Amino acid sequence: MIWKFITFFVRKLDPEIAHRLTIKFLKLGLHPRLDQSVIPINIGDLIFKNLLGVAAGFDKNAEVINRVHFLNFGFTEVGTITPLPQYGNPKPRIFRLEKDKAIINRNGFNNLGMLEAKNKLEHYRKKFPVGSDFLVGINIGPNKDSKNRLSDYKVLAENLSVFADYVSINVSSPNTPNLRDFQKKNNLEKIIKFVKDGIATSKTFNKKLPIFLKIAPDINKQTLKSIIETAHSQKIFGLVISNTTLDRESNLKSKKSNELGGLSGKPLFKKSTDILSQANKIIKNNNYKLFLIAAGGVSDSKTAYVKILCGAHLVQLYSSLTFEGPLVANQIISGILKLMKRDNIKNIFDIVGVIDNPKDAMNVAINGFKNYKN
Numbered sequence: 001m002i003w004k005f006i007t008f009f010v011r012k013l014d015p016e017i018a019h020r021l022t023i024k025f026l027k028l029g030l031h032p033r034l035d036q037s038v039i040p041i042n043i044g045d046l047i048f049k050n051l052l053g054v055a056a057g058f059d060k061n062a063e064v065i066n067r068v069h070f071l072n073f074g075f076t077e078v079g080t081i082t083p084l085p086q087y088g089n090p091k092p093r094i095f096r097l098e099k100d101k102a103i104i105n106r107n108g109f110n111n112l113g114m115l116e117a118k119n120k121l122e123h124y125r126k127k128f129p130v131g132s133d134f135l136v137g138i139n140i141g142p143n144k145d146s147k148n149r150l151s152d153y154k155v156l157a158e159n160l161s162v163f164a165d166y167v168s169i170n171v172s173s174p175n176t177p178n179l180r181d182f183q184k185k186n187n188l189e190k191i192i193k194f195v196k197d198g199i200a201t202s203k204t205f206n207k208k209l210p211i212f213l214k215i216a217p218d219i220n221k222q223t224l225k226s227i228i229e230t231a232h233s234q235k236i237f238g239l240v241i242s243n244t245t246l247d248r249e250s251n252l253k254s255k256k257s258n259e260l261g262g263l264s265g266k267p268l269f270k271k272s273t274d275i276l277s278q279a280n281k282i283i284k285n286n287n288y289k290l291f292l293i294a295a296g297g298v299s300d301s302k303t304a305y306v307k308i309l310c311g312a313h314l315v316q317l318y319s320s321l322t323f324e325g326p327l328v329a330n331q332i333i334s335g336i337l338k339l340m341k342r343d344n345i346k347n348i349f350d351i352v353g354v355i356d357n358p359k360d361a362m363n364v365a366i367n368g369f370k371n372y373k374n
């Protein structure tokens, strides 16, 4: 009850102030301490106690890693971290679309930069080394005015990869001009090479460090296919699907829906799930080994279940933390456990990507498998 009240109050504040306050609360230990319920999943050599994580952008400077663990998340993706500190776009740059349960942000990679993040991560890793129960992904991106964006990715990988359970290459933020061009085949191959070179020159070179590509939802099937083929040929570990969208649905109700920036939350669910589902089919049909992390409009156990049925090994959220508050992960995890019980699923891996059509997946999430005919 108290957390519902606090969430209600925090939501009355300007979104950026509310976010800063939330990070402060977490740093001070003013948060719920929940019993850890678990939905384990192993992908490659990564062992997750719990498949639900915090998406990038929430903990941009790696300040509250050990705090979100208390909220019943199984992993976090810190960042996006750029080599140099960056103010980002002028404020206001985050807008809450209350009626749509959505957020538009045009932050532009505001963060304290690589060295600050490195200090924080170094400190965290003294207590919780790589491979601990709670996993940490590090999301990297270039500075807006960088003369050489490829070198930015390399220097970030060189300095930060030793602290990562996985690295996530951000080629999809809509708020850094032309960043999404890196999703094109030639560019993507170059970035991957630079990141791998960076990892190879880092202090403790881990040849098997998993690399994910975080992609946009605003791509056609051909681009998605080309990204997946590149990811496969370059031995990438997986994809994060997806970042925010530049699209605006015609039925958005909030006045702020015309603000520039990336849209996240409820209205992103369909689009990001469609891309996820397409990716799952391409990967299955070609027998590729690529793991998928789903993000986009996950707000309850059913939306999370749909993502899993459509191909997600792991699920992330950001916007629903704003709308539902710090108990959201707990609600989702206990809800998924109930759905698994209803459907007699012992191991979540058994239902990853088993349904090709997101609409069918939603029907199964609501009604169970009993009436589902493949």
Ligand SMILES: Cc1cc2nc3c(=O)[nH]c(=O)nc-3n(C[C@H](O)[C@H](O)[C@H](O)COP(=O)(O)O)c2cc1C
Pocket (backbone or CB within 6 Å): 055, 056, 057, 058, 060, 079, 080, 094, 103, 105, 107, 109, 139, 170, 173, 214, 242, 243, 244, 264, 265, 266, 268, 295, 296, 297, 298, 316, 317, 318, 319, 320
């Ligand atoms: C305020 C805000 C800031 C974000 N910053 C980043 C970022 O720095 N890097 C990134 O890869 N994604 C960023 N994202 C995108 C999220 O990680 C996630 O992909 C997207 O919001 C979809 O998930 P959701 O609907 O659960 O919010 C941000 C999202 C929001 C709302």
